[in-house]
Amino acid sequence: MRTHPRKHITVVGGGLAGLTAAVTAAESGAAVTLYEAHRTLGGRARTAEGPYLTNEGPHALYHHGPHWAWLSRRGLLGPMASPPAREGVRFRFHRDGALRRTPPLGLLRLARHKAEHAPVDTDFLTWATEREGAAAARAAAHYSAVALFHHDPGSLSAAFVQERLRRAAALPPEARYPVGGWGELIDRMAGYAGSLGVRTETAARIDTVPENGPVIVATSLAAARRLLGDDRLHGTGGRTALLDLAVRTSRGDAFVVSDLDAPGWLERFTAQDPSLAPAGQQLLQGHFPVGPGESGADGIARAERLLDLGFPGWRERTLWRRDSLATGRTGAVDPPGTTWRDRPRIDRGDGVYLAGDEVAAPGVLSEVSFTSGIGAASLALRQLDLPGGESPAGLDLKHA
Structure with a gap:
């Protein structure tokens, strides 16, 4: 009996975006090969070896985000730690040169505004100052940096910053933490990908675009720019x-x-x-x-x-x-007059798709990587006429 070879998708990059793309593609029946230049998977979610289980900077998973539900449906969340209630009295705010127990009331009032009520084409500091005064606006801008990694949040689009302020200041807190470090989450994702038949090659640096089927480039924009020879791929991260x-x-x-x-x-x-x-x-x-x-x-x-x-x-x-x-490893930020839709598109043409935290996909922090990974895989599946080419929440694949 003659068999037909499975349609193939290549994923370059084994971080959150690449693993999400690989899982999405493999669940729909594609044969997937994932290449990672480092000897271990994870990208910026990689957890260091040794007695201190660190990541590349502070990491948190927001449980109201779309990737929380995606991971949960697949049994990949694992044990998650919440911010400890008993430590609440030791949440401190550095304001006017001293530590204080509470933030300005104006910051709390600003955090209650919905992101869609903030304008895209005005900077956050101007918009927030009109509502609560300059001192509260500056404090709110600086507080939002927990989800921005940017030296001047007040200069960015008000809508962009407000989404991060609102979610970072939510009560009860949205932040959750994989017990044992983010490497535990990566290991669960990698194990699940392997069970679906994803072939993973680590310590494998790809210098030319593979030609056997669609390719998902789930790397930093700088690495994608070198691989694709596309000088338009520049991020806005600081x-x-x-x-x-x-x-x-x-x-x-x-x-x-x-x-x-x-x-x-x-x-x-x-x-x-x-x-x-x-x-x-x-x-x-x-x-x-x-x-x-x-x-x-x-x-x-x-x-x-x-x-x-x-x-x-x-x-x-x-x-x-x-x-x-x-x-350049801290995710994209949106200046006034721009949104995530103005970042580099996922679909680069000729069967090449981008994923990562600096591309045209919605979300906060790692949600951009997850959403773009699903979007890139869905577009690649459509190219191969395989089922599963569905739009992730908030992303229209027609314009990705």
Whole structure:
């Protein structure tokens, strides 16, 4: 009996976007090969090996996002930690040079506005100032940086920032954390992809576009630009100083310190997941966006000033530390007059599709990667006349 070969889709990049695309394609019957240049999967969701289970900067999964339901339906969520209620009294706000227990009331009022009520073509600071005054507007802009990784959130589209402010300030909090680090989630996704027949090759750098069927490029835009030779692929993400710190446990340490005087965030991740560090130790992670005229050291200096306030004696208690600078790896941002639809399209023509956190797909943080991964796979399936080419929530495949 003669058999017909399965239609093939290639995925380049094994982060959240690439794994989501590979799973979506394989569930619809395509033969999928996934290539990852690193020796392990995960991209920016990769969890470090060793006693301190860190990621590339602070990570959170918003449980009202579309990818939460996608993962849940497939049994891939696994154990998730919530922000600890018992730590609520130690959520601190750095405002006017001091730590405070509460944010400005104007920030809380701004956070109640729906994103669709904020204009696309006006910057957030102007729009927010008209409603609650300049001080509350600046504080709200800086608070929203937890979901932006940008040095000047107030200069961005009001609609774009407001969506992130509203969700980052939601009560009860939307943020959830995979127990054991994001690598646990990646392992579950990779295992499920393997059960569907996805062939994965790690430590495999792809320098030319494969020709055997549709190709989904799920890498950074810089890597996609090199692979595709397309100089139009430029992102709008900024530069962010990242700090990872392990300290001996001390009563009274803050859970979160949100900088309202400038964009910045420190979080004690072991408060919700003690497994991230050895017993008796706490793991802190923070991100501090830096502007064009600043260095990574400038961002780290701001982090240390917050540490002095929220974690007394941290220098003497430090057991391990890592500083780094993330450049162009923090997701796209939308300036006034633009939306996610103005980012590089998923469909690049000639059977090539993009996925990642800087492409034309809606969502907050990792939701962009998930949504674009599903969208890219759906378009590739349509090209092969396979079922499953459905539009993910909020994305019209006709214009992707």
